[in-house]
Amino acid sequence: MKLIKEKKIRIKNENDFLNGRGLVKELAEEIELSDLVKTKITTASSEILRNMLIHGKGGVIIIRIIEKDNKIGLEVICKDKGVGIPDKELALQKGFSTNKSLGLGLPGAKNLVDEFQLKSELNKGTVVKLMVWKQ
Amino acid sequence: MDRIPILKLGNLLLITIQSEIYDSLGIKLLNDIAETLEKHNSKGILLDISSVPIIDSFMGRIINNIASISGLMDAQTVVVGMQPAVAITLVELGLEMPNILTAINVEHGIELLNEKITKLNRIDETDQGEKDTD
Numbered sequence A: 001m002k003l004i005k006e007k008k009i010r011i012k013n014e015n016d017f018l019n020g021r022g023l024v025k026e027l028a029e030e031i032e033l034s035d036l037v038k039t040k041i042t043t044a045s046s047e048i049l050r051n052m053l054i055h056g057k058g059g060v061i062i063i064r065i066i067e068k069d070n071k072i073g074l075e076v077i078c079k080d081k082g083v084g085i086p087d088k089e090l091a092l093q094k095g096f097s098t099n100k101s102l103g104l105g106l107p108g109a110k111n112l113v114d115e116f117q118l119k120s121e122l123n124k125g126t127v128v129k130l131m132v133w134k135q
Numbered sequence B: 001m002d003r004i005p006i007l008k009l010g011n012l013l014l015i016t017i018q019s020e021i022y023d024s025l026g027i028k029l030l031n032d033i034a035e036t037l038e039k040h041n042s043k044g045i046l047l048d049i050s051s052v053p054i055i056d057s058f059m060g061r062i063i064n065n066i067a068s069i070s071g072l073m074d075a076q077t078v079v080v081g082m083q084p085a086v087a088i089t090l091v092e093l094g095l096e097m098p099n100i101l102t103a104i105n106v107e108h109g110i111e112l113l114n115e116k117i118t119k120l121n122r123i124d125e126t127d128q129g130e131k132d133t134d
C-alpha cells in the first residue's frame, strides 16, 4: 500500500465541515472517480462529519489518496475525542438515534462506500474510516 | 449572511439553489419559504436543485419538510432537476421522499404544478367532503 497524498483539517464548526466535505470532493475529482462514486463518498463523509460535530464535539478529518495492488482509492478518516459510542452494533442500525433524529447517518454512510470501519470507546472518542476504490 | 433567493412567478414560488447547501442555510430557506407562502398566498413551489451536487440526510429532510409545510399551507411542491448521482445516493443512504413530486426541468415543473392546482380547485368546488387527506 502506497500513500500518494494526505490532507488533514480540524473540524470545529460548520465552516470547517464545508471545507472538509469540499476537500473530499476535490480529491475524488483529482483521482477521477466516477460522478456516482464521488457523490457517494462525499455524501457519506458529510454524514460522518456532522456526527463528529454534533455527537463528538468536533475532531479531525484525514483524506488520503492510496494505491494498492494497482488500484487507486480514496480513504476518509474522521476522528474525535468525544463521548464515544457505547453500543456500535445498535448505532449502526437504521433508525437508532440518541438525538431524536432519523438515525440514518452511520448505516447510510456504511452502505455508500466499499469499506467501512467504526471504532469507538466510551468517553475516549470515535474513529470512522470510509474507503472507495476507483473502478 | 448567505440566503437563497425566492422568486415569485404568478401564484408560484421559484427557488433555485445555486450554491452548495449546508445545514444553517437549509433551515433559513425553510423559514423563508413558510413566510413567503403566507405573504403571497402562493399555490405551488418549484425547488430547482439541478446544480446541487450533494444532498445528505439533513438536506433531504429539509426538502421533505418544505413539502410538508407547504402542504399544510395549501401549496404543492415540485423538486426540479435532481442529478441522477444524487438520486441514487439518496436511495442508498436510506432517505425516503415519499410525498415529493419531481420534474426534469422548470418548464415541466410549472406544467405539473398548474395541473395539480387546477385539479385541486375542481375537487374543492365539487365535493369538499371527500378530499383525500392521507
Ligand SMILES: Nc1ncnc2c1ncn2[C@@H]1O[C@H](COP(=O)(O)OP(=O)(O)OP(=O)(O)O)[C@@H](O)[C@H]1O
Pocket (backbone or CB within 6 Å): A047, A051, A052, A055, A056, A080, A082, A083, A084, A085, A091, A092, A096, A097, A098, A099, A100, A101, A102, A103, A104, A105, A106, A107, A126, B057
Ligand atoms: N462521533 C460520534 N460520537 C459519539 N456518538 C456518536 C458519533 N457518531 C454517532 N454517534 C451515535 O450513534 C447514533 C447513530 O448515529 P447516526 O448518524 O446513524 O444517527 P443520528 O446522527 O442520530 O441521526 P441522523 O444522522 O440521521 O441525523 C447517534 O445518535 C449517536 O448516539
Ligand SMILES: [Mg+2]
Pocket (backbone or CB within 6 Å): A047, A050, A051, A104, A105, A106
Ligand atoms: Mg448522524
